Amino acid sequence: MFTGIIETLGVIKEIRKEEDNLQITISSSITNELKIDQSVAHNGVCLTVIAVENDCYTVTAIKETISKTNLSDWRVEDIVNLERAMRLGDRLDGHIVQGHVDQVGLCKSIVETNGSWCFTFEYDKYLQNITIEKGSITINGVSLTVVNSKENEFSVAIIPYTFENTNFKNFKVASRVNLEFDVIGKYVSKLYSSKNEKASN
Template structure:
C-alpha cells in the first residue's frame, strides 16, 4: 500500500529481456536501504526488489505488467518516481494507492503557469465513471487532484516542489503515463454494476 507521495527519483542504469520478462537495474538514494522481497512503487507500478548492490537495485516486470503500464518505454538514463510502502501508523499524506496500474493515458497538453504547471491527460472513456472533479488519481505514482474533467480527459496542476522532485519535470505532450484510479471509486462502481446486473435478472 502506498500514498502517492514520492520519496526519491531513480535512474534506470540498465535493462535486459529474458523471455517475456524485462529486468531493470535502478540507482537511487534509497536503493542501498532496500531489502530483497520489498515492494516499491516505481512510477506507480508495484515491483519487488530482487537484488541490491550498493546504490542500485534490481526489479523484474512480467508480461502482464508490461502490457498494462509504460515500462516498455523505459530506457537507460530515464528517471522513475520511487516510493516505499506505507508504514503502519504513518501519515496518509496523499491517498490510498495500491501500485496496481489500471491503464495508461497520454499527456496531450503542457502549460507553464509561471509558478505552477498544468498538464492535460487523455484516457480511455471506459474509465470515465472513476474520474471526478477534485477527485484523486495516481499519475506515474504521484497522488494528484483532478480538475477540468471531460469524458476522456482531465487536467492536473503541479506545484514547484512536485515538479522538481518527480518525473513531471520531463513529461511533455505525447508521453504515456501510468494511471491508477481511486480504489474507493472502483469499489463503488463494482457495487453499482452488480445492482444493475441483479435488477436486469429480476
C-alpha cells in the same frame, strides 16, 4: 500499500529481457536501505526487489505488468519516481495507493500558469475508470487532485516542488503515463455497473 508521495528519483541503468520478463536495474539514493523482497513503487508500479549491489538494485516485471503499464517505454537513463511501501502509523499525506496500475493515459496538453503547470490527460473510457472533481488520481505514482474532470479526460495542477522532484518535468505532449484511479471510485463504478447489468436482465 503506498501514499503517492514520491520519496526520491531513480535512474534506470540496465534493462534486460529474460523470456517474457524484464529485469530492471536502477540507481537511487535509497538503495542502501532496501532489502531483497521489499516492495517499491516505480512510476506507480509495485515491483519487488530481487538484488541489491552498491548503489543499484534490480526488480522483475512480468508480461502482464508490462502490458498494462508504460514499462515498455522505459529506456536506460530514464528517471523514475520511487516510493517505498508505507509503514503502519505513518501519516497518509497523499491517498491510498495500491501500486496496481489501471491503465495507461496520454498527456494531452501542458500549460504553464504563473509559476505552476496544468497537465491534461486522456484515457480509454471503455475500461470504466472514472474521475471526479477534487477526487484523487495517481499519475506515475504521484498522488494528485483532479480538476476539470470529464468522461475520458482530466487535468491536474502541478506546483514547482512536485515539478522539480518528480519526473513530471520530463513529460511532453503525447507522453504515456501510468494511471491508478481512486480505489473507492473503482468500487463505486463496479457496483454501479453490476446494478445496471442486473436491471437489464
